[in-house]
Amino acid sequence: MSDDEVKNPEKPGRRYFLETVTGVVAGAGVCGAAWPFISSMNPSTDVLAKSTAEVDLGDIAVGEAKTVEWQGKPVFILHRTPEQIAEVRKSVDTKDPTPDEQRVQKPEWLVVVGLCTHLGCVPSRKDKGWFCPCHGSVYDNSGRILSGPAPKNLILPEYEFLTENRILIGKKEG
């Protein structure tokens, strides 16, 4: 402690500066040390590696829906009939209005993540769309939310058509 500070303890001097700097460095050190632990709880690389799924559409008849697994989540693939397409193209009067054109790559194939956007239950198939058993959300044949507590339309996964009848769900890494 400098003489100055002994005589005048009210006035913070070098000591105050050193304390603050030490505190800041220690705090940053603790945060830095915590990061590996926090990060270890994120998906591991082997989980990330399995983040795409290839699906053969050949065996899904017109008007039929199939559930496939992607990243541990169900994905609904619906082979829509012309009537179903016509119906969902008619109106966009839903809670989260999006025209059907923006939700599909090819009008006859609807690909959506099969988890209710409310709290993540798997909605069950009804002829007009899907119905979530957990809290009663209703989705149409475009996966759009019609009623119930769910705030958003069913999520669209990224996918691309590899051939006429094969799709790849999820992004290829690198």
Place this chain on the structure above:
Amino acid sequence: MSKLMSWVDARFPLSKFIKEDLTDYPTPRNLSYWWNFGFLAGFVLVLQIISGIFLAMHYKADASLAFDSVEHIMREVNYGWLIRYVHSTGASAFFAVIFIHMARTLYYGSYRAPRELMWWTGQGLLLLLMATAFMGYLLPWGQMSYWGAQVITNLFRATPFIGDEVVVWLRGGFSIGDATLTRFFALHYLFPFLIVAVVLIHLVALHSVKSSNPSGINLAEKDNIPFHPYFTAKDFYGLGVFLIIFCYFVFFMPQFFIEADNNIPANPLKTPTHIVPEWYFLPFYAILRSIPDLLGGVIAMGLSVMIFAAMPFLDRSSIPGGARYRPFYRVLFYVFVIDVIVLGYVGAKPPTGVLVVVGQVSTFIYFGLFALLPFLSIKEDKWLRKRGLPAEVDVLIKSESEEIEKKAKKNT
């Protein structure tokens, strides 16, 4: 023996501790059986830790093995069925005991000064208990386990801006899976010991402010009696009654608290038609569902648990204690209890028709009662003062405070 004791006492205040905090610990002589539940909660905590450790010796925290390892415990491990049923029934017993303990505190106003820290450490214990129970429920890896965890972890999506990242981080994957199961197991094993630590703090606070009592009046020395033998006897008698009920469930209705759907192994592609949480979460779950908006629902549910902590501030009465001498507060208390039961019923049923409305009205009443309390307690206070407290209460308050003052004077 006494030689050994004095050797220890010279180094550690053992006999002082036994005398002051166990045998001669001054306890209000008018405690009713409602004051048994703290002790019972401690007993169930120990029971859960012991049965849990023995289950962990046979359980496998691995998504492909977990369900079968529970079956293995049930069928092949010696007395495995017993240990598991004690543990699964114990979880329900724990909440039952804690809810009664809380109801007693609310009814008799035990949360009021100087016991606010007891109430708040208790609030922390409630949160820890809920977290522990929730994570433990995933471990059997049945359908209800899986989808319960799915729904609850999804609540964190309501976190502003980074909701989706938080959910993935909590699960360690894009959905509930092996990573989730192993971390829940690790934390489910850790949390009980955190609970033990907070219980110790709770008890240190208790022994500094001492037990409340049904009158709500601070009792002078003449109305306190030593804990042993009076309350050791009373607590153990209560324990006997508790164990009779507990054993009835363990041996005769062990599946009562287990959802039938949980006997089906977890299937990530299929949700059971009707998801219900464990009974002790039902009222809070009903509040979550009553708000049509996700973020709003999550906030309301969080608030419905945390709002208890505000009780010392909301209750503005100057009349000692809780419902005993305060008719308005008593009405409020009973309406609250009925409301919670209604919410629990709504939470257990599918959300259709009038039940939605009933749930919303009950949610409104739930929070309305807390909001009403500050005004009502002031009104009630004025009304009671004007009317005069019952004669015997006045006499009691006076005599006890005189006694306490006399003692204080003597000491100075």
